[in-house]
Amino acid sequence: MNGAIKQLDNRIEIVTPENIEFTYRVAGPFRRLGAYLLDNLLCWVFIIVIYIITLLVFGVLQSLGTVSLLAAVAHFFTTWFYGGVFESLWNGQTLGKRMFGLRVLSDDGQPINGIQAIGRNFLRHADTLPWAYWTIEESLIPLSTLQLGLLFMFVYGNYQRLGDWAAGTMVVLDEPQQLYGVARVTEPAALQLATQLPVNLVVNRSLGRALSAYVQRRLRVPVARRFEMASHLGEALRERYNLPANTNYDLLLCAVYHRAFIASATEVLDDVVGERSKGVKE
Amino acid sequence: MKVVELLESRLQNWRELEQLCVQMEQHRKRAAGAPAVGRFATLYRAACADLALADAYQLPPNTVQYLHQLVGRAHNQLYLSRKFAYKRWLYELLHLVPQRLFHDNCVRLAFCLFYGVFIASMLAAWLSPAFADLVVGKEGLQQVEEMHADSVGGTDFNSAQAGTGFYLNHNATIGLRCFVFGILLGVGGIYETIFNALYLGSMFGFMITSKSGPNFFQFVTAHGPFELTAIVLGAAAGMKLGFSIIDTRGYTRTASLRRAFREAVPAAVTAVILFGLAGLIEACLSPSTAPYAVKAGVAVLCCGVLIFYFVALGYPRGGQTNAV
Structure with missing residues (x-):
């Protein structure tokens, strides 16, 4: 507020169109990691559910190729569009972000638009670099180490990863807070x-x-x-x-x-x- | 007025605003009705005023913190993200993107890089099968050969569809990876583009002499134009991002990247649409028993659509200069 010393923490000041200044707490990497893992888990659950449903429908018709085709399409769209579509439709939130009390905003505090939502989620794949490879029975399973995104978060301001930097977005904490009222003196x-x-x-x-x-x-x-x-x-x-x-x-x-x-x-x-x-x- | 009295007088309004925020977050704006939305706006303005005067009122720090959070929460409901504006996207994809791409040097570079390496490696693999072995590997080539032994009009339509699903996912992912890694100063995108051109070219060159060759070329003819163009487009959009960090044209690096981002993402979305169209053809027409003339006709039609999109829609009109 006016005249107050700026806090040395992860608060960011936003000025609304009504010319009111308020603060948000920018979400750090550990809070975001939880939402990221939950979103990934939900994507895999969705793919498996789609696979089971198509298996039940097309398996009866002896059309297992269609099952693979639809599962592959579901895999592609959840991998590349889950975050972008949810963040566009849910005002900067995915299921994981909603559960962890996070929201994506433009770095001027305004809501994000479709281009920002889709673009930042495309570029998330660059933030997951470098990949480590895990060998299981001669097949290589890629595992993202998230190092580039993590490095960028600490180097660039407001815990923005590479995708956030390009899209001009940031992730803030958006969770209800209790009002405790005025402290009373009883002694x-x-x-x-x-x-x-x-x-x-x-x-x-x-x-x-x-x-x-x-x-x-x-x-x-x-x-x-x-x-x-x-x-x-x-x-x-x-x-x-x-x-x-x-x-x-x-x-x-x-x-x-x-x-x-x-x-x-x-x-x-x-x-x-x-x-x-x-x-x-x- | 003492702080405690002031808080008591405001508390009811803040709680009501909190309740309305919860309602709005649960998408009940229409159910809430116009009076509730009007009330929400009034309470939001009052909370903003309380926050602005918090210092003058000497509100305790935890109350100020609560007000910051309440105003932020209400602000997020008042200024919602603009959903998918379909008309705006259509205008972007059918008017602005082709005009930008027409002038874009990154498209030219990606086109030359991809098709140059693709054709060179195809010729190399055709003339020397050892080259294809080196790039793709014996097992990879064997798999492609086996898959395409029966991929067109075969009795095993299921396998063909499973293969289509795999390649649709695989190739679209390649295209988007070319875009994504482009942000690594363009180098990542160039590497991905060259690697994939080398890989695909070697495979094409090897299949010329393979016994599954006729099936393979019949399979890829119809959807090839859209799929390969989508890879080039994805790579070009990625390079645009990466190069904008190096050549800032007088802007700061951040401003230059964000300017490129606004133009590159719609181009990448165009690439995804092309992958989708290619996938549709790949699933329905490519493995079918339709005569080759039909598949070649579709390929010619696809090329015509691409030329119309990039040249007819992209050609500058009315003295517009969209060079970026």
Whole structure:
């Protein structure tokens, strides 16, 4: 987003025609390998099913040659057109990509067209080079090592293989994500500390980002490390708000976060008073 | 307004957009109806606005991440890939491709390379059977001889059809491999073209003197023009890709390759269509007992179609210059 430091990971920024910038995560080779293997498996299942169906139909007619002919045609079309046809009709997805939450897009974020879909899938055969040969009873079985595609993915940006480079496409992660909502602070000591903060407390954007990132993750960090991390910002905040020297920095960050994101000063006070009276009754 | 209140007020809209995305992904746009599509557009715009203002609203990082994903998902449904635009493809294949190929030096190079090596190796194999042994191998030649001993009008129509299936798959794969390996700076495509021309030429040369020769030539006559032209076309399209990386004509390498790609893929698709037509003839006419005159007539007709396609449709008209 504006002013934010660009992340050093596999996120790519896309600007929509509505002039909104959003990010996609580009899929790496291992995620794509799963979809590739699944698609290959499905192709072979399809060929075998076609073979069995034609065998049942034409086998009765004693026409085994037709069975071989149709199986060969099915083999040709699945090998060369499976990916291209599916990606054109399913908005950049094959069955394998759909199951692995992947989608092919143009590298400007727009959907791919038929030429891109067919071309990138034709060129996948170059990405599978070099081939190793496995000998079974004097016949050579070619096995693709995928080395060229893999090499290209690491050398060229956005994990694009040779076919992606030529077609101007990329594969992104396209899977639903959970919305976890706003992290809540429940420690009474932090809520108590929040009442000691100024009534007119306002945090700027970068501080707000740092606080929410910290509070969301703090419970996954060991206590000692948590205090160490919190001390960098906590010390400055303690001085700013004239708090005692023995203030717990971890709780201070939680208190500032609570006041900035969750509740106003009066709400915090009401909560603390409510908690106390509940404790007295008990 | 505190962030928590803001999120509560937006949450319902985001969840609704998420649901609509799921519906659209499952191809239920028509079932959803116009009001739902209209609602989807409204919610998408609202989510875009929320994302644009996420920084100002100080939304937590995981919420921003969720919004990125939600907007991306909705964006993918709003801007779907343009299906197969049949009219556009027809215009591309019948108008633009022949005009491009007419001027294309890669087609000329692939044509000369393929037919030059093909004819030379055919002559070499005809004059010296040892040459065919060296290129194809004794077993390969024996297999071809056995297959064509009974390939035309034979009693074993099943074997002929099985053979047709094998060669259809094999030859179309050769053509597409010539295209695909062309991207390796053109060298891969040239290697594949020469190798296949050498192999096929040696086989043709060997079959001239073989006892199965008459059957073989009767078998290949009808579908040969389409099949061999398709190999040349596939090789030319591949070379165009490979050479565009070397000779960029002032573009960046990426821009030059993508420019060539947009023109080479339709040419490769044309090659596939030619393979399909050749396969149809190979399955129906080539192994049949039809007189040789009929098969030769079909071959002449195929050549006429090719000339019409490459020359009549490809000849520049109205001062158009499609040189690339």
